[in-house]
Amino acid sequence: MKIYSIHGGVEYKVLESDYHKYYVKCKEFGNGCTWLIRVSLCQRRGIWEVKRYNSLHTCLATSISIYRKILDYHAILAFTLPMIRADAAVSIKIMMPGSVPVFRTCPVQVGRQVNDSSAYFHRHFWTFPPCIETFRNYKPLVSVDGTHLYGKYDGTLLVAIAQGRNSNIIPIAFALVEGENAESWSFFLSHLQQHITPQPVLLVISDRHNGIKATLEASDGGWLLPNAYRTFCIRHVVANFALSFKDNDARMFLVNATYAKTEIEFHY
Structure with missing residues (x-):
């Protein structure tokens, strides 16, 4: 679902998700788009079945910012794991071109001998x-x-x-x-x-x-x-400063001095 949405440049919201059902709609559902999918687990047969599917998005593609939300390690794993299982020696450049x-x-080295x-x-x-x-x-x-x-x-x-x-x-x-x-x-x-x-x-x-x-x-x-x-980095400087000077006000003055943009501010 994530890879499909990334390729299409669309975003969805999950309405129901548990061990027995999965129901999602387009984020623009009701605003000109009717895309949705509902699947459920058929326990008798041990498979997931699509119960309802409105196949095509009728909304405009959203911005590339959806990658931040959808392209997590689960999606990356789903894409790369089959390639690694097929060939454990596959290179990063093949899995992620341009990397x-x-x-x-x-x-x-064993003793003085190099293998x-x-x-x-x-x-x-x-x-x-x-x-x-x-x-x-x-x-x-x-x-x-x-x-x-x-x-x-x-x-x-x-x-x-x-x-x-x-x-x-x-x-x-x-x-x-x-x-x-x-x-x-x-x-x-x-x-x-x-x-x-x-x-x-x-x-x-x-x-x-x-x-x-x-x-x-x-x-x-x-x-x-x-x-x-x-x-x-001021965080490291303040951490070292705090080892010798325990006064919280002194640490605050140090931080303010480092962020001062003028000489007057610094001396103040």
Whole structure:
């Protein structure tokens, strides 16, 4: 239903949905559109049956904003899982044309011997075509940060975030790495610049991690002035400030000072 609606550029609303029935109508039902579908479970035969179906939408297609609501991980899974089951080696570029996957492995080493016939996962960078296209119309700034993985596997997820003209945010690049260090940040930021942010005069917002500092200050990295400017994330600054100064008012003054747009405001 979601994939059908995405292809048609239409939106629907769910009226009933449980283990025995599913009933949806076009969001414009009653305003010139009569599309609906009702299905129910035939327990005797163990199948779902379409009980009523008004087949064609008679409304105008809605805006592309419906993708935000409909194209969730359930819809993506329904589209990609059959391809993976048919061929487990299928590439991301085939499943999602235009995507940029950069995969790195390391050889298996037993003692002092290296086994070149097998390898293990090391790092992975990826981004999607909508992220690349969207950033061209967003503010020339990116926020980068990392977060630990808390599931079965160790590692760190690095993410770059962009901001639109109306302050909406969107993640534009991702990387799975072994941890936050100079090498992993260099891997992430170099591919971020290569595939998404090649334009000059870019503002980079981050915490004070030494790995980020080393990458942005490297002479051959392309992040030096005037290509890029760096500023620190106020949330991280305030968190560090609060370790030594417990006064809530002092933290508020610090935040206000960092957001001041004039020298007078800053000193006040």
